Amino acid sequence: MALWRIRATVDDRPGYLSVLTASLALRGVNILTVQVHTTEAGAVDDFLVDAPDALTEDDLVAAVERGRGRHCWVARSEARGLVDQPTRALGLANRLVRDPDALGEALRTLLGATAVTWRAVPGPARHGGPGEAMWLSDPAGGSFEIVRDAPSFTPAEYARAQALVDLATTVVRQPAERVALVLADGTELTVRPATGDDLPAVRELHEHCSPASLRRRYPGGTPGPARLARLLAPARGLTLLAVADGGVPPDLGGPDRVVAMANLAAEGHLAELAVLVADAWQRRGLGGALLRRLVAHARRVGAGALTAHTGAENTSVLRMLDRHGLPPATVERDASLVSVTLPLLPAAPPVSAPRDVAI
Template structure:
């Protein structure tokens, strides 16, 4: 497939995006005239999303149409005949045909199969459809600008921004120390022939792999993802500077803040003050390897880290929110002398709030079945929990409901010091 650049994707056979928008406006007027001619009145206004027999449902749909006059009009007429309202339309030009992406409001009694069947009979091919929600009502340029802003403020946002930009997908990061991982990947990334995997050069020298097997990526999506990665690379390492000073129940003052690779030495020093049992409960492996994990854990590419710091400047606790494909892991380490003071619970509540802000549906913690402190902290969240135990390893999964966890303010890039 011959893929166009991001600049070229706005032009197909000499037709600009402005021209497409003009055609769509004219088509909308045509459809209203057609409807009035058949029914004696204009199309009814969209109904609400809740309750009643006339309730409507939002759908996201993609289909490929032939690149010839009248193809899109036939599809839109088929939707209008079934009282389906087109709320937005994006076109993704390809070498053969055009992928049209719709946001639809349809009568509640229409099923996905009925909608896709009507589209297929109108000439649509390779139709994909799924339920949408209110977040999809934000138009694409506004949503992309919002994701770019979040990425500019916080390097840890890049994987999340890519996931929200591209929908349900798995994102993995490979470190730059493996030359084989970079082999065959040009500087501006690559979209594989199947169009379901894109590989992007990470700013720190590694590779970001994005996979979406259920729906191929379009060249436009690839260009948008590449632009986000390029923005991240130009801005360099960054982390929000906000911090909170708290007083624990025993009167000790602590500071909770975001951490990154600049805290590596302080984190290693905390490891030296931790007992072998505390380290084993956290890392589940040889204690000599504990320091080796820190480069990964403190990298914003793999998640977000919170540090607990004393008035003297020592780091006595670390909390990690780690992106694991489509899943999200939570992990805690608190220095022995600061355990049972509420430090772990404080970190856990804040991490869960951050996960909710990132639109995560679940978080999970991996520990040993004998780690009663972690079990108690997870139960203290007041969330539905699932426990799985295998050979002494305990995995606790918390389902995040829409109700905010009772915790102090989250980090909103306000820059408080």
């Protein structure tokens, strides 16, 4: 007996899978595992089978076609193929938690790819049709191109691979972006990326800000819960929170309270930034510290310019931007609204940073 992988598309209708399996059974083929991938063209069935040694690849293809299967792909397999795909994906995720730099090899193993290439520019977000590459978005910037000869990628494989990329990015970000911040007066805070679970704490932050502070941050009006939720998880960008650590007195919010929020939302080469600091924490250097981290992140993801929109009376934002050594700003005034745009020089990449190289 020999192990084979078979992949074929069948109509997603009752009884069609049983016709295919019956055709294989007539040739003495024992199905060990099966996965069903839903696609627009029908259900893609992925089998691991144990077939008699006398059967050839052509014999298996013929059996599949007699069972109403189409677009058949057949290849010899090994004993490790007995591990089902969900288990394999979990094992690779566990590896990435310990070693996020192994992402390229994890993607190659998960998908049986012939090449995994990181590119410095975004790619088309698609799983790829017959003969096409799969493109995965890299949340840290750029994209991954995945190539294999056959079979074609399915939406399920795309979702699993993108989940691995997102996991590796999260693992890398956690130690780099969760930092302890000590203000000039010795007060300690924690700065970390926001998540959707922070919505109640962020709403509380807004409740403890004066109308004047909210007006400077939101010239167009304070957002409701739905917009706040989107600010916490921008599709392209970063939201940072400053959280008061233990020992902070009640008049400053007490421990474990979000006391400031900084947002960076990217659109094309332009990144918009904004900072909201609770009144009791203003004029202590906290807004500038968060701003520095947003500027550094914008450089890392390749933003070409920064923009900020604020009330005309909010001169503190202009002063903060001026302190960061950025090129001269373009300032536009429209009644009570001020828009500031600054060119952003890219950060020098580390020597080992990949640029359009195969992983």
